[in-house]
Amino acid sequence: MHELPITQSILRIANEHGEKSSATRVTDLYLVIGQLSSIVDDSIQFYWDIISKGTLCEGATLHFERIPAKLLCLDCSTTYTLDGELSACPQCNSTRITVQAGEEFRMDSIEIETGD
Amino acid sequence: MSKIVNVVEEIMSSNDDLAAQNRTRLDTAHVLGMNIMASPGSGKTSVILQTIEALKDKLRLAVVEGDTAPVSIDADKVILAGMPAVQINTGGSCHLDAVMLRQALPEVPLDDIDLLIVENVGNLICPASFSLGTHFNVVIASVPEGDDKPYKYPKIYRGIDALILNKIDLLPYIDFDVDYFKRGVQILNPNVVFFDVSCKTGEGIAAWAAWLKQRVQAFQTPAN
Numbered sequence: 264m265h266e267l268p269i270t271q272s273i274l275r276i277a278n279e280h281g282e283k284s285s286a287t288r289v290t291d292l293y294l295v296i297g298q299l300s301s302i303v304d305d306s307i308q309f310y311w312d313i314i315s316k317g318t319l320c321e322g323a324t325l326h327f328e329r330i331p332a333k334l335l336c337l338d339c340s341t342t343y344t345l346d347g348e349l350s351a352c353p354q355c356n357s358t359r360i361t362v363q364a365g366e367e368f369r370m371d372s373i374e375i376e377t378g379d
Numbered sequence: 380m381s382k383i384v385n386v387v388e389e390i391m392s393s394n395d396d397l398a399a400q401n402r403t404r405l406d407t408a409h410v411l412g413m414n415i416m417a418s419p420g421s422g423k424t425s426v427i428l429q430t431i432e433a434l435k436d437k438l439r440l441a442v443v444e445g446d447t448a449p450v451s452i453d454a455d456k457v458i459l460a461g462m463p464a465v466q467i468n469t470g471g472s473c474h475l476d477a478v479m480l481r482q483a484l485p486e487v488p489l490d491d492i493d494l495l496i497v498e499n500v501g502n503l504i505c506p507a508s509f510s511l512g513t514h515f516n517v518v519i520a521s522v523p524e525g526d527d528k529p530y531k532y533p534k535i536y537r538g539i540d541a542l543i544l545n546k547i548d549l550l551p552y553i554d555f556d557v558d559y560f561k562r563g564v565q566i567l568n569p570n571v572v573f574f575d576v577s578c579k580t581g582e583g584i585a586a587w588a589a590w591l592k593q594r595v596q597a598f599q600t601p602a603n
Contacts, residue, residue: 265505
């Protein structure tokens with residue numbers, strides 16, 4: 264249920280940027296979500312439909328770009344992406360790993376309509 | 380007409396900004412802040428009480444307790460143990476966030492303590508997304524929860540400094556593969572320090588308390 268405050272953040276950011284660009288309507292939001300970030304698209308969509316009502320963002324479509332978790336083995340320098348369950352280095356079985364991607368959670372852009 | 384506007388903003392930025400303010404407040408008071416996260420029933424309050432017992436003559440500490448329901452059971456236990464405690468009732472919310480900690484801080488005697496322990500709401504998912512401004516995070520896991528937790532809830536194990544495995548006295552009775560569990564945590568976080576403890580028998584508490592005391596001392600010793 265932490266998706267509610269998160270969705271409120273998304274709405275605030277989109278409305279702010281929409282207003283700054285003199286939008287009459289925000290039609291699309293482009294969000295980037297890493298595989299490790301524990302965010303559920305469906306829940307965000309659920310809250311979004313409710314809380315965006317009556318704002319610049321009402322009816323806007325949410326686009327989720329999912330970034331897979333990309334890991335680097337610190338022992339043998341193998342890079343691998345997580346496909347399903349968390350796993351040690353497929354090459355040398357080490358657990359000395361660093362996460363290179365997969366924790367993203369940001370808004371890249373919005374698409375707006377202006378009165379022009 | 381329609382056009383694309385570049386945003387490139389972290390969704391959690393407003394929480395993170397407030398967390399940074401909390402951090403400054405703790406820094407100014409020379410108080411080390413520790414955020415404890417765990418599932419319900421893992422023994423968060425028990426570990427805190429044992430930590431108080433082990434450190435009460437060496438450190439001054441206070442506890443902020445997060446709970447979803449308007450109860451003060453946990454805070455009352457801490458006060459009974461002789462330490463100041465502030466209860467935050469999140470009103471049904473499943474995690475603490477930086478705003479809630481900010482509101483609680485004025486009630487904490489920051490000038491009179493060395494360590495602030497924040498007990499987050501029992502939950503392995505939501506607390507991981509909300510930084511509070513504490514200096515470091517700890518997860519408490521317990522044997523009956525099962526050894527697959529790092530594989531199912533990876534995010535909470537990122538960015539923690541220590542992992543306390545509680546209820547190890549139950550290991551003979553439960554199929555819990557300690558190596559499998561720790562391996563999962565290490566993949567997510569190679570530098571984590573593990574403490575195997577039992578609040579029931581007291582095993583391992585001394586090592587944990589010593590580590591924590593050292594953290595506080597290192598924090599309070601000015602770097603030259």
